[in-house]
Amino acid sequence: MNFFLSLARLLWGDITKEEIRRFGLLSLISFSFIATYSVLRPLKEILFMRYVGTFYLPSAKIASFIIMIPLTLFYSELVDRVEKHQLFYVFCSLYGCFFIGVAYLLAHPNLGLTTAVAHPLGFIGWAIYIGIESFVMIMLALFWSFVASSTKAESAKRCYPLVMGVSQIGSIAGPQLVKHASSLGIPILVAGAGLSMFIIIAIIRAFVIYNPDVIKVEKSKRPTGPIEGLRLIVTRPYLLAFISTTALYTMVSGILEYQMMHRIEEHFTTIEQMAAFTASLVQTTNLVALFFAFVGSSIFMRKLGVRGCMVAFPLLVLGMITYVWYSPTIWVLFAAIVTLKSLSYALNTPCKESLYIPTSIDIKFKAKSWIDGVGYRGFYAVGASINTVFSSTTALMSFAPLIAMSMCGVWSGIAWYLGTKNQQLIAEKKIID
Secondary structure: OHHHHHHHHHHHOOOOHHHHHHHHHHHHHHHHHHHHHHHHHHHHHHHHHHHOOHHHHHHHHHHHHHHHHHHHHHHHHHHHHOOHHHHHHHHHHHHHHHHHHHHHHHHOOOOOHHHOOOOOOOHHHHHHHHHHHHHHHHHHHHHHHHHHOOOOHHHHHHHHHHHHHHHHHHHHHHHHHHOOHHHHOHHHHHHHHHHHHHHHHHHHHHHHHHOOHHHHHOOOOOOOOOOHHHHHHHHOHHHHHHHHHHHHHHHHHHHHHHHHHHHHHHHOOOHHHHHHHHHHHHHHHHHHHHHHHHHOHHHHHHHHHHHHHHHHHHHHHHHHHHHHHHOOOHHHHHHHHHHHHHHHHHHHHHHHHHOOOOEOHHHHHHHHHHHHHHHHHHHHHHHHHHHHOOOOHHHHHHHHHHHHHHHHHHHHHHHHHHHHHHHHHHHHOOOEO
């Protein structure tokens, strides 16, 4: 035990035994969510392309944004009505049943993959895409809200990278299964993702039993209504800056991902080949993120601070996109997306989530759900709309990176303000409510 404690302190600073126990359980929950999503993520675009078509991907992002509005209202209403950990039980059950139902349709002799023909109204493709998109937005927003509601700022610097590092192990395991889609079968993979939702319910229940204080900490003072989170966002400069960084990241990401999907369609002919390549992309991203999460994230957060890390991220992305503009090949895009996603998971996400610590319960749960759900999807839709301006792949590769580069410049300035304000709140022991 002393050896592991010494190793943990070497990687994450002066971490305590209590923090290891508490955040170890939180890491297991995060691992389970990410492993599930990592099975589904490589299949999302591929299945949509099979049932609907590649050029409808921007429309799918817009549709997922529209669906997130009523879903976020439903989520915000539940925040007032049930204890926060019980939200996991509700949404895990809903998504578990949904994914099992999708797996049945994929295996169906008349509606399944063996007879699928791309059509703009292919409802299975639309359902799969929107369902997986809403899953990651709702469940990860809920998880990090739950963590932030019972974490101090100093613990976050030490322990958030631990949670991210363990999560990345799950994100590597999931794509490995997808690489064997030809032998396992895509319906089996989706069904397994559905069943894992019910396993997660059991893990969360165990966490609450061993940490009963979270029930006490997480209670809100009073019901405030489903649109309270939206009101807080538009009236708090801190949250407006936060959602702006989210917007710029998602739009840049959307531009690069759409470019990649065009290159994938040019290079591969079968759905299994496309799924395997996409899985390799996800797996490589997560391997790089895992390395940074275990040996770099905590060090960077403690040495550079939240502000330094948040400003460094868009500047690094700017450099990568500049090279994409110069040489938009499939492998340069591969490297760009790996850089963007891995540094987001291992560096930007721990910093970003720690920004919620000096905020109220309503901001942690309600405002965050609007930012991560509706906001994230909405700005992805904006990024998708930018892509639709270009009538050809050549135009997309030539001009879209220029737009993304300008976004990175604005993004770095907003990140500086946000990090400075966070330092001030922590130093003065204030919260935004």
